[in-house]
Amino acid sequence: MFLGREYLGLLVCSVCAYHRDETEEGDRNISDIQPLTELPFQFSYADEEDNLVNRFNEWLEEATITGLEYWNSSL
Numbered sequence: 001m002f003l004g005r006e007y008l009g010l011l012v013c014s015v016c017a018y019h020r021d022e023t024e025e026g027d028r029n030i031s032d033i034q035p036l037t038e039l040p041f042q043f044s045y046a047d048e049e050d051n052l053v054n055r056f057n058e059w060l061e062e063a064t065i066t067g068l069e070y071w072n073s074s075l
Helices: 049-073
Strands: 010-013 016-022 028-035 041-044
Touching: 016 049, 041 049
Parallel strands: none
Antiparallel strands: 010 041, 016 028
16 A cells, blocks of 8 residues: 555555454444554655664554554453
């Protein structure tokens, strides 16, 4: 996925959590969609790999913690 109307080299990554509920007819509906980070992770092809990996790991850690809290609250 890229950010904006045309590709300019900036890419984004987002993460969310949701519940899947079954209906009486056997269909599955998605509900309670929650973003797991305040901002998407943005990066470009020009980012230095070491810096990019460190920034992504920090972003992913926040998303993981928030996701686990979301999951725990649904138990």
